[in-house]
Amino acid sequence: MTGLSAVVGHRDVIARLRASRARGRLAPAYLLHGEDGIGKRTVAEAWTRLLQCRAPAGDPAEAEACGACVSCRHHAAGTHPDVFRLVPREEAATVAIDQIRELQAALPYQPLIASPRVVLIPDATLLRPDGANALLKTLEEPPAHALFIVMAPQRERLLPTIVSRCQAVRCSPPSQEAVIGHLTARLGLPAERARALFIQAQGRIGPAIQAASAPGEAAPPYEDVGAPSTIADAVRLLDLAQGIGKDQEALRGLLAWLTLWLRDVLAWRLTRDPDRVLHPDRRADLAWWADRLSTDDVLDLASGLHAVWTSVHRNLNPQLVAEAALLHIAQRVNAHPPRRQEIA
Ligand SMILES: [Zn+2]
Known part of the structure; x- marks a missing residue:
């Protein structure tokens, strides 16, 4: 105990x-x-x-x-x-x-x-x-x-x-370090798997531990949003929002994932250090995003997501909220030509 x-x-x-x-x-x-x-x-x-x-x-x-x-x-x-x-x-x-x-x-x-x-x-x-x-x-x-x-x-x-x-x-959620530390040090999971579970569980320790003991679950469909081919494709984004339909929990999953992804884009922009991101296996995608978004862009988008997040339990239509969030991010990402890399 x-x-x-x-x-x-x-x-x-x-x-x-x-x-x-x-x-x-x-x-x-x-x-x-x-x-x-x-x-x-x-x-x-x-x-x-x-x-x-x-x-x-x-x-x-x-x-x-x-x-x-x-x-x-x-x-x-x-x-x-x-x-x-x-x-x-x-x-x-x-x-x-x-x-x-x-x-x-x-x-x-x-x-x-x-x-x-x-x-x-x-x-x-x-x-x-x-x-x-x-x-x-x-x-x-x-x-x-x-x-x-x-x-x-x-x-x-x-x-x-x-x-x-x-x-x-x-009560606030435990920090990312605390959750991932628990999954690796106490439960003996490899760091990569611990990070994946942390993302899948939207940062919540309970579901992360549960998922750790029930392996083999498919990645959620929105994992794909980080791929350049997906975020550039409005039809796919609309399909994805349609898949969320009326499911509040799925919408929360999407918003949580987007928040963590933007966090990674920012961390990659600032450090280019795979140990600092939750998706080290997707460095190429993160770099693609980091070349297109300024630090202000990322912070703007993240605070927009936060505003949506806090209104989720009001009676909003999850599909429409998901559409708006995805299209807004896509518009910002696709607006700029790639920036020059500031750090080699
Ligand atoms: Zn006692």
């Missing part, structure tokens, strides 16, 4: 959680919010083990669960009676109201092994309105021995009344 020190990224969040434990000033409820797949649940589970450990090891700022006490042993066996997890039952899309009622019946009892009794809600957007309202009653008057860790990709998607009961903790 991952201890807090071994979690990839999230150093500020973990420092803050450890500090609130060390000061003995725990809030009754925390809301960890940040994109799916970046490790919120890993943080929450590791912190729960620490909170409930009978003999934590290390200074308060570095504290870890001991791994050996009765509480830690129950965690390892998956049998801890003082941990509740509100997740949809098998094949259900949402958490059922009776699961919340069961929790409300059980939670008031004193801890059996370890205090606080912790309620983990890995994705609170999976609570239906009736469930969220029922849960609200418990959040308003929680038993003194209870602690809630609510998680969600965006806090705007939760009832404001729930958010206001929680201490909000914003």
